[in-house]
Amino acid sequence: MTTIAVIPGDGIGPEVIEPALDVLDALGLGTRTDVLDHVNAETYLRTGTALTGADLDRIRSSRAALLGAIGDPRLSDTAYVRTVLTTLRLELDLYVNYRPARLLHDRLSPLRDPARRAIDCVIVRENTEGLYSGIGGGTRTGTPQEIAIDVDLSTHQGVSRVLEFAFSVARRSVCLVDKANAVRNGGQLWQRCWSEAVARHPHVETSHLYVDTAALRLATDPTAFDVVVTNNSYGDILSDLTAALAGGLGVAASANLNPVTGKGLFEPVHGSAPDIAGTGTANPFGAILSVALLVEHLGRTEEADAVRRAVAAAVSAGRVTPDLGGSLGTKEAGAAVLTELRRP
């Protein structure tokens, strides 16, 4: 039986995971869930650690994991969020962060020109290197002479494998985004790996943009893009930008993947949103669309598409939470998707 580890997490995390699991159930795939509902800020505050070796073992022995949100206003030193998210990404070597941005309904686009609204692209973000390396330090800390450094790390192996994944999911084209004109060493390594990847895939259309230009082009005409592949930091920024263009954080889903081992961690792009936690108004669509990605990962493409169509239908019908201009609560919006899903 296929086991899915579930980490509801903090804030609105548990609230959006509930309807997401209802959707997973409704698909009748016979999956079993292993819920780790102690992986959260409460546990971290009490014990100093939120993700034990035993937790990691449970996640490792599952086929995939679904996460709600991690983050708590009481833990502002950020070590907590990094402990959980970065540990999961590194320990499971989930080297791809896959962030699709597809407009579900014209109404959700912030763009003026109707011809440029239909964004349908994927940000493929390197997920284990770059400025997230954790390498660095400081000296004369706390004095006016303080210096701090963080190391932006690129390896041939790390870059090549994420580029290879990007080509494997391209429908029309792959665009490399870097800043090789200013950030020299990593830039040259990415460029070298890129030439090799392009040579391995002579039939895919390719292009290259510096990250500043990429942000500008995405904001004005996102329809020009299919797959955008980039490093950890630029991927973090550009995928929030494409999320904005595809309807906002409420509908953004992501997958952290290791295409070689087949492991995957699926999560909405939004955080724990302490400002609305407990009000019952969080948008569950990001979590539900993360279930679609998870189900696709299990090879159930048809079911994944059915979930996406059901969410799109709920959006069309205006059966949405306040962030999308509706008046439904989390539960009702989730129920609307279930209703659509069950429509013959």
Place this chain on the structure above:
Amino acid sequence: MTTIAVIPGDGIGPEVIEPALDVLDALGLGTRTDVLDHVNAETYLRTGTALTGADLDRIRSSRAALLGAIGDPRLSDTAYVRTVLTTLRLELDLYVNYRPARLLHDRLSPLRDPARRAIDCVIVRENTEGLYSGIGGGTRTGTPQEIAIDVDLSTHQGVSRVLEFAFSVARRSVCLVDKANAVRNGGQLWQRCWSEAVARHPHVETSHLYVDTAALRLATDPTAFDVVVTNNSYGDILSDLTAALAGGLGVAASANLNPVTGKGLFEPVHGSAPDIAGTGTANPFGAILSVALLVEHLGRTEEADAVRRAVAAAVSAGRVTPDLGGSLGTKEAGAAVLTELRRP
């Protein structure tokens, strides 16, 4: 007499500098120009260097400098662009990159919601540190074991001075943008300098966003921002995004400043645009608005505003180049601004 060093540069650089200098002349400030028209790719290709010590001396002994664009498709290894731009920024210690984004006319906004179009913010970008430090290197280069690193450098002195500048130009509020939740060492240093700066300016409204959220918020509601202060790399990305929201690269101007020495280098945000160089269709408004920034830097606020109003009037009248939907050439669009400027 006030001397302005002028570097027309490459591609469309000389084409947009011409109308920009016409505007400067028309203001009748009695400035003298020292044109360095050999600082370009031709010189670099011939001699291996584009900016000599003598050039730097001429620029240093000027009150300010105006630059068209640097870049050439024959010099794709990027060393050339960095040599010129980064050398100028570092040698003159121009630690502030000041990039205002103000919508000149409603028609230019890419945003759908009329209430969110009127962007009027400034990106204050640290201009001498961060990932532009030049520190780093690689090992096993050219092999599958290659590793490359680039150092993201933050110093207390460097961060404090740019934050101080940001507060000095705030009209309503200052928003700090960083990624302290993931990029730990520099993040903590920025946060510490930020607390100190906030304490020095108790009457300015302040906020803090992570860079991914900042990109998302800017793309959906840029009217919420006044001054955004951030590091070299995030400033590079976010200022291209705000340029897109304010009408595109064609109208984006920037200043590289050292507020202590009073030195300044003014340049349009666009590059040398080899694709349209020579066609006479480049938009001169970015260069002309850079002249407005330069003139403001000389203390001539009224003249600066007059230039901005003249450009806005030309845009209103549709007297614009193709990138803004018009049919004028560079010269004609420049002439349109001059006509508006001379209107009593």
